[in-house]
Amino acid sequence: MGLKGKLISQIETKCSGHLLHEHFKSNPHKTSAMAPDKITNFTLHEGQLGKTNSVVSWNYILGGKERHAKQVLHIDDEEKSITFNFKEGYMNELYKSMTLTLTLIAEKNFITWTLVYEKLNENTPEPLDFIEFLIYLIKDLETHHVGK
Template sequence: MALSGKVSIEFGIKAANSQWFNLFHKNLNQIQNICERVHQAHVHEGDWHTIGSVKNWTFIIDGKLVKHKEKVEAIDESKKTLTWSFFDEDLGQQYKVFILTMEVNEKDNGSALCKCTIQYELVNENVEPPYAYLDFINKSSKHVR
């Protein structure tokens, strides 16, 4: 079994791509108020929006409370793309590398399509690829639409 790889999910959203992108880029602190699967989020270093900033998160993944840190790695406003790395605490016990990239593309009808890709490296062969995180993203996106 390969210890590294990529998994992704794509889904439609009922908002303009700029609205969706701005929520995750400029109003990420609101996610914990919108999504029931996000239990807690707070800034650890920096702020909510700047590259290099670090936040602490508590999610429900597969029915379990999961804690980790997240760092803003890249922001491309023209391409509506955001990249975060996740590490430490519960997540760090399973993944050496966990990078989430979200890309939002506008469709012709004014709605948008969101593609989320997770690049990962497992700590060992006993850890599953992060399919549960894709499920979390898919289910949580319904609260944000």
């Protein structure tokens, strides 16, 4: 079995996908108030919200435990995508590399999560629990934004 993988999840949203894209671009610090059972903290370490090469960290609950991730962001306004390059934290303990991209397909109100990773070894599990976490995170944010 190979060490490299890609998981893709496409979710139709009940609210405007633009709201969700804008949330992760400019207002990620509000996520813990909208999904407190999933996100417990957000910190901007370097740069500016909404700008490429900003360094951020998240504390999140995965598998019943609080985890940490530090990421460098790449924002592509033309493609309506945000890429999170994992630099430190729980996922870096399991995976040699991990990149998460959130893409908006505006005309269909779809959000796509694309998770590209390389496992440290063959005993490392596929990050299925993390992609499931991301799906439910979008559902929580969607519930908050419905009607706005």
